[in-house]
Amino acid sequence: MTGMIATGARLVRASPFAALRAFVAALAVLLAGCAQMVPQTVALRTGWPAGVPQSTTIQDVPFFPQDEYQCGPAALATVLAFSGVPVTPEPLVGQVYIPERRGSLQLEMLAAARRYGRVSYVLAPRYGDLLREVAAGNPVLVLQDVGALTTQWHYAVVNGFDYPSGTVYLRSGTEARREMPFTAFERSWMRSGYWAMVATPPDRIPATATEDAWMNAVLAMARVAPAEAVTTAFETARQRWPDNLAAAVGLANQLHARGALAQAAEVLGEARQRHPGSAILANNLAQVLSDLGRQGEALALIEEAAADPGNPFASEIRATRETILGRMKQRGSGPQ
Amino acid sequence: MNLKKMTCRALIVSMFALSFQTASAGLIGAQQAAPAQADRAAVLEVLARADTASQLQAMGVDPLQARDRVAAMSDHEVAQLAADIRQAPAGADGGTVLAVVVIAAAIWYFAYRR
Numbered sequence: 001m002t003g004m005i006a007t008g009a010r011l012v013r014a015s016p017f018a019a020l021r022a023f024v025a026a027l028a029v030l031l032a033g034c035a036q037m038v039p040q041t042v043a044l045r046t047g048w049p050a051g052v053p054q055s056t057t058i059q060d061v062p063f064f065p066q067d068e069y070q071c072g073p074a075a076l077a078t079v080l081a082f083s084g085v086p087v088t089p090e091p092l093v094g095q096v097y098i099p100e101r102r103g104s105l106q107l108e109m110l111a112a113a114r115r116y117g118r119v120s121y122v123l124a125p126r127y128g129d130l131l132r133e134v135a136a137g138n139p140v141l142v143l144q145d146v147g148a149l150t151t152q153w154h155y156a157v158v159n160g161f162d163y164p165s166g167t168v169y170l171r172s173g174t175e176a177r178r179e180m181p182f183t184a185f186e187r188s189w190m191r192s193g194y195w196a197m198v199a200t201p202p203d204r205i206p207a208t209a210t211e212d213a214w215m216n217a218v219l220a221m222a223r224v225a226p227a228e229a230v231t232t233a234f235e236t237a238r239q240r241w242p243d244n245l246a247a248a249v250g251l252a253n254q255l256h257a258r259g260a261l262a263q264a265a266e267v268l269g270e271a272r273q274r275h276p277g278s279a280i281l282a283n284n285l286a287q288v289l290s291d292l293g294r295q296g297e298a299l300a301l302i303e304e305a306a307a308d309p310g311n312p313f314a315s316e317i318r319a320t321r322e323t324i325l326g327r328m329k330q331r332g333s334g335p336q
Numbered sequence: 337m338n339l340k341k342m343t344c345r346a347l348i349v350s351m352f353a354l355s356f357q358t359a360s361a362g363l364i365g366a367q368q369a370a371p372a373q374a375d376r377a378a379v380l381e382v383l384a385r386a387d388t389a390s391q392l393q394a395m396g397v398d399p400l401q402a403r404d405r406v407a408a409m410s411d412h413e414v415a416q417l418a419a420d421i422r423q424a425p426a427g428a429d430g431g432t433v434l435a436v437v438v439i440a441a442a443i444w445y446f447a448y449r450r
Contacts, residue, residue, distance in 0.1 A: 069428045095405060099396030103426025107417050111408035143427055149438070155427040192425060219367055220410035234366070250366030280364045287362035313364055320362050 038186045040127040040194075048163075049128035052135045057160030057169060058082075061139050063176040064089050071173055072096045072104025075141050075155035076112060078171050079199045082139050085116045103153060106143060106195060113199035114221040117229030121206050121217045125194030127186065129208040134158055136207035138198045139171075145191035153192070202233035211241050222250060230254055238267075243274055249284065256288055264288045279305055279313045283320050290324045295331070298324045381411050388418045395421075 048054075062081045066074035066089070073092035080087050095112040096104040110120040123129045123140065133140050139159045146154045156172035161182075168185040172178040180188075189196075198206050202221070205214060218233045225233075234251035237244060248271035255264040268285040275281055282305035290298035302321045311317060385406050392402040406414060417424070 072427050075427075094398065094401050098392065098426060101395060101422075101426040101428070103428030105417065105421070105424050105426055107409060107413045107424070108405060109427075111405060111413065114408050143425060145425075151425075153425040153427040215370055216410070216412075219370055220413070222366065223410070224408045246366045246369040249364070249369040253363050253366060256363060278369075280369050284363045290362075313368070316362075316364055323362055 038183045038190075040190075041182045041186045044127055044163075044182070047128070049132050052128075052131050054163040055161070056135050058134065058137055058139055061157065061159040061171060063171050065174045065176075069102045070097060070104075071155045072109060074173075075157050075171070076104075076109055076199075078157045079139050079141050080113060080116055080118060083118055083199060083201050085118065087116065104155070106197075109141065109155070110197060110220075111224075114224050117202060117221075117225045118199040119202055119214075119217050119221050119233055120197055120199050121209055121214065123196040123198065123206075123208060125196075127194075130158060130194075130196050131161060132207045133196075133198055134161060138200060138204075138206055141197050141199070142170075142189055143192035143195040144185075144188035146188055151191070154188075158196075202229045203236045205236060205240055211244060215241075215244060215246050219246065219250070227254060227258065231258075245271065245275055245278060245280070249280055252284060252288070256284075256291070261288055261292050265292060279308065279311050279317065283313060283317050286324065287320050290320075290327060295324055295328045299328065381414070384411075384414050384418050388414055388421065391418070391421050 060082070062078055064074045064077050064081075070089060070093060073089035073096055076092050076096060077087055077089040080092075092112060095115070096108045098104065098108075110122065113120045123133060130140050130142070139157050141155060141157050144154050144156060146152050154173070156170045156178070158168060158170050160169035161167065162169075163182070166182045168180045168182060170178045170180065170185075200206055202218075202225075209217075215237060218230075218237055221233060222230045231251065231254040234247050234254060238247040238251055241247060248267055252264040252267040252271075255261075255267065265285060265288045268281055268288060272278070272281045272285065282301055286298045286302040286305070289295075289301065299321075302317060302324060305311070305317050306314075306321055388409075389399075389402045389406045392405060393399050397405070409417065
């Protein structure tokens with residue numbers, strides 16, 4: 001009995017230090033846990049993205065309160081309308097909403113914006129990149145899991161933030177100005193793999209865009225966007241990255257399609273100086289020259305390209321050569 | 337039933353195949369000049385698009401709209417979607433109501449079960 005009391009007394013005496021130690025240990029575990037729960041928010045403390053203000057709000061971002069389940073069309077309309085497209089959520093429902101899933105898929109959100117001549121660009125999964133885009137004036141569409149107990153996917157648009165008070169501002173659901181702490185926002189956002197997109201006009205390359213990712217975004221848009229927007233997108237990309245082959249080929253093809261043959265030839269000729277070995281450029285320039293009636297130059301060019309046996313575009317080159325030869329023959333034998 | 341399904345698929349495939357767009361005559365498309373583009377088989381692409389469109393259709397999307405919606409995706413995106421259209425996150429924001437109802441029901445049950 002006494003032994004036990006003594007033990008108990010010793011325990012009590014030691015407790016202030018033990019408690020302190022336990023408290024410190026618990027705090028350390030908690031902090032480490034927090035850091036794991038919101039790693040990117042923690043990283044921002046020491047690595048705030050260069051050149052980004054600590055506080056900013058994009059003015060004039062429209063707000064469309066969503067109907068039930070339709071945060072996808074509402075969020076998409078928000079970024080599209082901001083970029084200058086006169087659109088409301090209603091026509092977008094038929095383009096992104098899936099009745100059985102009662103929601104909208106990320107890929108369809110990307111695809112729908114292209115129809116309106118906007119380039120959909122998925123951001124790198126980084127808090128810093130999201131902040132940079134907002135600071136550059138591009139509202140960012142994000143996918144969050146806002147479920148309390150179950151998974152509940154939700155689209156919202158980030159249109160500002162204030163780092164000193166630790167607040168992210170969003171257009172979200174029925175709230176025109178939803179305020180979320182940086183940490184809570186990260187927790188909801190990280191479950192989607194930090195998925196975020198911007199939809200910008202074709203002459204406006206996002207602040208965080210990389211050359212390859214942007215070109216793929218433009219090429220995806222070129223499938224369905226209005227021709228004028230596609231031309232602008234290729235032209236803008238070519239100005240930013242003059243060595244980019246796809247941008248030059250795409251621009252020339254657009255010019256050719258609208259009948260601006262001389263301009264197309266100019267673009268291809270300039271690109272050939274940068275990529276002298278490109279079979280695509282040789283083939284396309286030969287075709288354009290032939291369409292311009294300069295059959296002699298066209299033939300010389302295509303013969304040169306046809307001389308390379310390991311060419312992946314051999315069949316296209318052969319076809320172009322035949323076209324040129326056919327036209328020469330027609331002109332030669334036809335009435336003068 | 338099966339025949340109907342087959343016919344339906346065949347029609348969708350033909351719709352895609354016919355609307356297949358290349359650059360204007362004689363020109364190689366810019367897609368081919370992009371560094372990230374691997375060799376692609378056109379037939380596989382058409383099938384993936386038809387498959388994705390019919391999956392959308394099966395989930396309640398209007399058939400013509402389903403076709404247009406798939407047409408606005410890149411090859412890579414179509415392949416990705418075909419793989420996980422039923423599992424991919426679908427942003428909706430309707431479940432909070434359900435969660436509230438469940439919690440309310442639980443409280444009611446535990447409070448009044450005696």
